[in-house]
Amino acid sequence: MPDMQKQITPKKGTSKSQKKASLSDAPGDRIAKYLARVGVGSRRDVERMIEEGRVKVNGKTLTSPAFKVTGKEKILVNDEPIAEKDIPRMWRYHKPDGLVTSHKDEQGRRTMFEALPTNMPRVISVGRLDLTSEGLILLTNDGELARALELPSTGWSRRYRARAYGKVTQEQLDTLRKGVVIDGIPTGEIIATLDRQQGDNAWINVTLHDGKNREIRRALETLKLQVNRLIRVSYGPYMLGDLGKGACEEIKTRVLRDQIGHLIDIPEEKTVTRKPKRGSFASAKRFQDKPAETKGANAPKGRGKFAKKTTEKPKSKTARPPKKVMGKAYGKPGGKTSGKFAPRGHGKGKK
The missing domain is CATH 3.10.290.10 (RNA-binding S4 domain)
Known part of the structure; x- marks a missing residue:
């Protein structure tokens, strides 16, 4: 070099x-x-x-x-x-409020990465949530993947549930669709839908495509609403669902390949070859290639261990005949049965 x-x-x-x-x-x-x-x-x-x-x-x-x-x-x-490059992986994490989403905090506050399970590899977040916000955070071990998912060109929407102090109508929320100007910078489209008015608080569903720092809080402030709780419920196709606070769950590789395979190359999963269980068809098939002398003397050549033996056991002289033949009673000596299947000497007309 x-x-x-x-x-x-x-x-x-x-x-x-x-x-x-x-x-x-x-x-x-x-x-x-x-x-x-x-x-x-x-x-x-x-x-x-x-x-x-x-x-x-x-x-x-x-x-x-x-x-x-x-x-x-x-x-x-x-x-x-540095660690060797691994295949791209991603996790869903339910961030509680009160955690910082950076790896280090200058003020010494506890970070989200300090709260993650100790067996996880080094990961970075896809986007961020501020200190008092909670909900879904995507984590990945691939920085390029995180960057691709954050870009507005990816077209992924982010949905939130906001509880805000104040009263508002749907007509007022519809004005946010055109965007608002915050510190001289216009925002993108903000889709806000009033869920319910509960006393002095309103629950609002908000959808963004290009969220900036504290954008939802500051946009609702233009309508004289004070957000006191903010929960991210989805990021693109990934949902928070019933994932508990502080819980972390890995997304399966095949799901990643289906949903983001066009953004980054994700290699195929390695298939694990398992040994067949004893007595299964695959296990039985192994014996078909063994020499005939290892299968038992009574087994027909080339049939294997599980073939039926052709030599029948000798019948006992004292063995009783079956009770029914073709659905009709065979009859015991001295019985009243007669007809075609009656024993010799008990047929019709015999004395």
Whole structure:
């Protein structure tokens, strides 16, 4: 591989366009994209790590997020080797209120990632919820997948249940469809439907396609409503359902492939070959290829262990005949039966 310093620090007299060309022509993926795919963080997080000098490749500290890697290099983040790339996975998590959705909090508040089960790999969230909000959060080990699901171009809607202090009508909520201006920035379409007015509180169903920080709260404030509870109930095709607070459940790989396979490549699941149970058809079939002498002396050649034996047991002299033959009584000696199936000496006309 070419020397990293030659790629990052071009010779004197090299123009900016030549510098970009030398970086883009190198084989592999950009380091920010690669580390996002293995779950280190989002591209923005990785770029910030590189600026802080926390990423090393083959022993040298990176200074540019445009540096490319093929995956064969020795990459360290915070002087620790990164984990091997795993297949994309995703989880549904019911975030309780009072947890921060970042990995670290400057104010020392407890984060959502500290509350996750200890057996989970390193994951990042798809979008965020503020401190006092609760409900569905999608978690994934693939940064590129998280980024793709957050983009408005994906077209996924996010649905919420909001409880707000104040009184409102459906006609007032319909004005939000055109969007509102918050701090000089217009929002997208906000679909709000009044569920019920319960005393001084209104329950409202809200649907967004491109949610910004505290957008629902600030949009409802324009209608003199104060949101005191906000629950995300779905993100795209994934529903909160009956998932309990603080619970985390992985989404099956085949479901991911059906729903987001067009966004990212998800390899097939490995099939597990199980041994057939004793006595099953598959187990019986194993014996058909064994030599005849291992199947028993009475077994016909080529039939196997489970074939019926052809040699019949000798009949006992004292064995009683069956009680019924073709549905008619056979008759005991001295009985009154007669006719075609009567024993010899007991037929009709015999004395």
